[in-house]
Amino acid sequence: MTQRKTATGTPSRETDIAVIGAGPSGMAMALLLARHGFRTALVAPALPASDDRTTALLESSVEMLRSLKLWDRIAPHTAPLEHMRIIDATGRLIRAPEVVFDASELKLPAFGYNIRNAELNAELAEACKAESLLERIDARVDGLETGESGVSLTLSDGSTLNARLVVGADGRRSAVREAAGIEVREWRYPQCALVLNLEHDAPHHDHSSEFHTPTGPFTLVPLKGRRSSLVWVQEPGEAEHLHALNDETLALEIERRASSILGRMRIVGTRQLYPLGGLSAKTVASNRCALIGEAAHVFPPIGAQGLNLGFRDVATLGEVLVAARRRGEDIGAPSVLAAYERARRPDIASRTTAVDLLNRSLLSDLLPVQLLRGLGLYLAGRVPPLRRFLMREGIAPAMARPRLMRGLTLS
Amino acid sequence: MSAAETVAGGSGTTVDDAEVARFSAMAAEWWNPAGKFRPLHKFNPVRLAYIKRQVSAHFGRDEKAPDAFAGLRLLDIGCGGGLLSEPMARLGAHVTGADASSTNIEVAKIHAASSDLAIDYRATTAEALAAAGEQFDVVLNMEVVEHVADVPLYLEACAQLVKPGGLMFVATINRTLKAYALAIVGAEVVLRWLPRGTHTYEKLVRPQELLEPLTAAGLREMERCGVSFDPLRDRWQETSDTDVNYMMLFSRPT
Numbered sequence: 001m002t003q004r005k006t007a008t009g010t011p012s013r014e015t016d017i018a019v020i021g022a023g024p025s026g027m028a029m030a031l032l033l034a035r036h037g038f039r040t041a042l043v044a045p046a047l048p049a050s051d052d053r054t055t056a057l058l059e060s061s062v063e064m065l066r067s068l069k070l071w072d073r074i075a076p077h078t079a080p081l082e083h084m085r086i087i088d089a090t091g092r093l094i095r096a097p098e099v100v101f102d103a104s105e106l107k108l109p110a111f112g113y114n115i116r117n118a119e120l121n122a123e124l125a126e127a128c129k130a131e132s133l134l135e136r137i138d139a140r141v142d143g144l145e146t147g148e149s150g151v152s153l154t155l156s157d158g159s160t161l162n163a164r165l166v167v168g169a170d171g172r173r174s175a176v177r178e179a180a181g182i183e184v185r186e187w188r189y190p191q192c193a194l195v196l197n198l199e200h201d202a203p204h205h206d207h208s209s210e211f212h213t214p215t216g217p218f219t220l221v222p223l224k225g226r227r228s229s230l231v232w233v234q235e236p237g238e239a240e241h242l243h244a245l246n247d248e249t250l251a252l253e254i255e256r257r258a259s260s261i262l263g264r265m266r267i268v269g270t271r272q273l274y275p276l277g278g279l280s281a282k283t284v285a286s287n288r289c290a291l292i293g294e295a296a297h298v299f300p301p302i303g304a305q306g307l308n309l310g311f312r313d314v315a316t317l318g319e320v321l322v323a324a325r326r327r328g329e330d331i332g333a334p335s336v337l338a339a340y341e342r343a344r345r346p347d348i349a350s351r352t353t354a355v356d357l358l359n360r361s362l363l364s365d366l367l368p369v370q371l372l373r374g375l376g377l378y379l380a381g382r383v384p385p386l387r388r389f390l391m392r393e394g395i396a397p398a399m400a401r402p403r404l405m406r407g408l409t410l411s
Numbered sequence: 412m413s414a415a416e417t418v419a420g421g422s423g424t425t426v427d428d429a430e431v432a433r434f435s436a437m438a439a440e441w442w443n444p445a446g447k448f449r450p451l452h453k454f455n456p457v458r459l460a461y462i463k464r465q466v467s468a469h470f471g472r473d474e475k476a477p478d479a480f481a482g483l484r485l486l487d488i489g490c491g492g493g494l495l496s497e498p499m500a501r502l503g504a505h506v507t508g509a510d511a512s513s514t515n516i517e518v519a520k521i522h523a524a525s526s527d528l529a530i531d532y533r534a535t536t537a538e539a540l541a542a543a544g545e546q547f548d549v550v551l552n553m554e555v556v557e558h559v560a561d562v563p564l565y566l567e568a569c570a571q572l573v574k575p576g577g578l579m580f581v582a583t584i585n586r587t588l589k590a591y592a593l594a595i596v597g598a599e600v601v602l603r604w605l606p607r608g609t610h611t612y613e614k615l616v617r618p619q620e621l622l623e624p625l626t627a628a629g630l631r632e633m634e635r636c637g638v639s640f641d642p643l644r645d646r647w648q649e650t651s652d653t654d655v656n657y658m659m660l661f662s663r664p665t
Contacts, residue, residue, distance in 0.1 A: 037477065148442075149525040325477050327459035328498030330526065334444040335452050342645065 011159045015041045016331065017321075018153060018163040020141055020176050024055070024117065025293030025310035026169030027124035031068060032318040034134035036410055038325075041161060042128060043137045043153070044170075051117040052269045053195060054229035056081055056208075056221055058112040060405040061311040067404045073123050078113035079222045082206040089211040089218070110206070112308075114221045114229065116197070137161070141170075144179035146287045150332070165332040166289045167317065172279055174295035180287045189276040191216050192239035193301055194232040196271035197223065198254065201263030204228055209261060216276075216300075218257055228262065230254060231301045233276065243273045276300045280352055284344050285337035290317055297348050299355045309351050315402035316343050322410040343402075425568075426511045426536055427560040441492025441518050450604045451494060451554070457638055457647040458553060458658065459498050462580060465633075465660055466549055469578055480504035486547040486572060488537050489555035493519035493530065500528045504549070508532045509540060541568040550579040553658075556616050557583045563624040570628030576665040579630060582638075582658040586615035590655045621659055630661040 019030040022044035030042040057065070057078065065071040084101040103111045128134055143154035144166065153161040168176025177184070193216075204222040211218040216233025223229055232254070234242065242250060251265045258265075279298040284291045293310035317340055324336040403410060444452040467474035470483065481503035487496045490508030492515060500506045500523070510516050513534040523530045550572050559565045573579050584594050591612050598604045622632055637652040647656075
């Protein structure tokens with residue numbers, strides 16, 4: 001990156017691409033771009049101290065981390081997810097049968113690998129430091145102006161940053177999205193998610209267990225050792241009641257809900273309560289700005305889709321930009337952004353709809369809806385090709401697989 | 412357009428004044444990808460990929476390198492607003508962009524400056540460049556021949572601009588009934604991708620009509636391919652069907 005002084009004396013810097021936001025998607029994006037020869041600035045306030053949430057990295061995300069040569073560093077922090085158990089605990093007239101999906105049916109060692117975000121972030125941040133083309137700027141973005149051939153960013157440290165392209169990785173309240181004039185569709189569910197981590201006496205045997213209850217899913221995902229993460233979706237009143245309980249009482253309540261399959265439980269770390277909602281940007285790119293991760297799409301924490309979808313944004317945008325540069329195209333040109341939009345839209349739309357439908361089917365008291373859900377899970381349990389299709393599609397839709405997630409390189 | 416704007420509008424040139432006037436009127440639209448030149452913007456990736464591949468192979472460059480054209484002297488004839496010149500400059504070529512319309516050249520200059528690209532834009536013609544004895548490693552002759560007044564005369568001038576060992580790319584539209592149906596009736600009347608009157612059937616050029624004058628001028632055909640629109644994927648792609656849009660590649664033997 002080159003430094004210049006403007007006429008007014010405030011420092012001004014030039015870069016190819018500015019990535020705004022240093023969550024897992026933003027850091028992976030910056031790393032991928034720098035590795036492929038783009039001068040990259042990663043702009044975000046210094047990381048918040050801790051993030052107790054966890055992420056199940058599905059096979060396609062692992063493939064991308066592998067191609068970025070990061071997987072060997074991340075793998076020791078993860079627990080494999082070899083079996084997924086879905087249990088109908090709706091207590092309704094028509095209940096779906098219990099279904100267990102095994103990764104071995106897909107000839108995979110695991111569906112995914114569960115990791116605490118804090119550890120994932122630490123490894124990504126460490127890798128970012130080692131990139132010569134990547135500069136980390138600890139600042140907020142206060143202003144963004146798109147010109148004919150570049151974007152001018154005003155940062156909270158008083159400096160100006162000029163880039164050909166801006167990547168908005170700044171989350172659901174994305175300032176980049178707003179500055180680019182991209183509208184969103186937003187919706188709320190009558191639910192809250194209680195998210196926390198547990199220690200338990202019995203081993204989890206690398207099983208995740210998803211209890212479908214009338215108020216939403218209750219999901220235990222294995223962490224390393226005798227620990228699991230819990231996402232418990234409840235109606236807001238009940239969720240707040242649970243959130244207010246002391247550790248011992250809440251742990252007992254969780255054990256009871258889990259039918260004691262993991263034995264006695266203890267709560268570790270902090271617990272968090274999230275109102276559930278969804279958000280979908282009308283387009284993922286406009287005005288020299290491309291959106292990735294939750295800046296482009298938000299949905300309830302069901303089925304391990306969120307960050308994995310974000311990583312597919314990362315791998316796809318990287319692929320589109322490397323191809324555009326190879327043709328000599330302006331990397332922020334509308335035609336390039338349109339190619340990114342075209343590549344991502346079907347995947348984002350189908351994920352958003354699938355998660356939305358699954359969630360709404362749990363909430364529905366309508367008999368036909370219960371029937372369909374029950375029939376769907378019954379067929380998924382009995383018909384092997386359908387099972388494999390659903391499992392594979394759950395991991396990553398075949399159509400949307402970017403090169404980096406197929407074990408291929410970009411250059 | 413005023414007479415003063417046409418640099419080479421005098422006698423003995425192959426520039427068709429009416430054609431130049433029509434494009435100058437649209438010059439401000441050049442860089443608007445949603446505007447009148449949308450089809451050209453959509454067309455760009457496929458022709459850029461083709462040029463990148465062929466030039467890299469011919470000059471022994473790494474096709475994947477972002478600066479594969481470093482040091483090559485390249486001429487973009489009928490450069491318009493610079494839609495091809497700019498990518499060529501980004502790939503490292505020393506680019507000369509020539510257009511008979513000075514309005515187009517002004518638009519192109521302003522845009523290149525804002526893109527931080529050094530491109531030698533000149534309001535001139537192939538004939539004038541040839542008369543001055545200029546030669547280039549690569550000559551791009553893309554979507555131009557169907558707009559000139561005298562095709563053989565124009566091609567003869569273009570051929571002189573290719574250095575021994577150099578390449579010339581020609582892209583145009585074939586004069587077939589299928590081209591009439593798709594490129595004129597389809598693109599201009601039905602889909603309205605292009606303003607009506609952009610192309611006239613009689614001015615379309617058959618591959619043989621490129622091959623003969625260029626071969627006579629000492630060039631050799633290396634290959635040809637068709638370019639077709641895939642409506643499902645909403646993009647253009649290379650095909651073996653040269654009935655409508657097609658590209659030909661020529662070289663001047665050393």
